[in-house]
Amino acid sequence: MVQEKEMSFLDHLEELRWHLVRSVVAILVVAIALFSFIGIVYEDFLLAHLKPDFITYRLFCDFFTYFGMESSFCNVNLDNNLIAIKVTQQLMDSIWTSFILGLIISFPYILWEMWRFISPGLHETELKKSRGFIFIASFLFFLGVLFSYFVIAPVSINFLYNYQITPLIENQFTMDSHVGLVTNMLLGVSIMFELPVIIYFLSKIGLVTPQFLKRYRKHALVVVLILAAIITPPDVASQVIVAIPVLVLYEISIKVSQRVYKRQEKNANK
Structure with a gap:
């Protein structure tokens, strides 16, 4: 019997x-x-925020102009001469970047593989209720990717490239610092957007309740601001821009937890 359990566990692993x-x-x-087209990936995607005609700059410019306000987004002039200070830096950076972007693009497939592993252990009713898991989780993930790429990244890059303590200090940015900034934001924000999914599973196993989430709403605000400060540049605008949608997702998570809790109570009373 012990041998059977051991084999079953090993088969599971x-x-x-x-x-x-x-x-x-x-x-x-x-x-x-991606590595096969790495030049296009860099010029048209990772370094696109350095171009003054990037869509976000134009939209922000039109928005502020419509209300009669001046905006730096109407005159974006960023120094796009990034430098590589190591012999192997361009090669290693392009390999690592290809892997990170590969992880982001493959996210739905990774979820599907996770689901294939977990689903045999679920009851039929649980399977029916969880059919939209991959779609919802992927949607939230890529919503975070789009939000970070088209909102947070251009705002942060425009601020950081123009920030200067004194004219005596010249900004010379390295390619890895710029690309790392963009990819870190893409991954960090997209993972934060998974909050409702995480809360759903935590509520299912009883680690989180709606009352707990409501009671610690203020504490959650502090945590969100800290996380926003970690994954974004050190400017208040970027942190607030990240914090607002995550707080909205937190409120959605409370509703999700309430729904799970009501279902569990209903099933317990049957």
């Missing part, structure tokens, strides 16, 4: 290993494809 292997292979395939 073996299955998990293959799910992880397939996820890593998917990331690597996408990363290799």
Whole structure:
């Protein structure tokens, strides 16, 4: 009997290993494809915020102009001469960036592999109620990617590139600092946008209740601001821009937790 359980546990680990292997292979395939077009990826995606005609700058300019307000977004002039200070920096940076972007693009497939591993242990009713998990989680993730790329990144880059303590100090930015800033924001914000999904599962296993979330709403505000400060540049505007949608998602998470809690109470009373 003990041997049977041990084999069953080992088989379970073996299955998990293959799910992880397939996820890593998917990331690597996408990363290799991106690396094949790395010049286009950098010029048209990662360095696009350095172009004065980037769509966010034009929209912000039109918005402020409409209300008769002056805006720096109407005269964006960023120094796009990034430098590489190490011999291997461009090669290593392009490899690492391809991997990070491969991870982001492969996110729905990774979720699907996780779901394939978890779903056999769920009851039929739980499977029916969780059918939209991959879609909702992927939607929130890519919503975070779009928000960070089109809102947070251009605002942060415009601020940081124009910030200068004194004219005696010249800004000379390295390519890895710029690309790292963009990719960190893409990953960090998109993970923060997964908050309702995380709260759903925590509520399902009883670690979080609606009352707990309501009671510690003010504490959550502080935590969100701290996280926003970590994943964004050190300017107040970027932190507030990140904090607002995450706080909205926190309120949505409370509703999600309430729904889970009511369902569990209903099932318990049957």
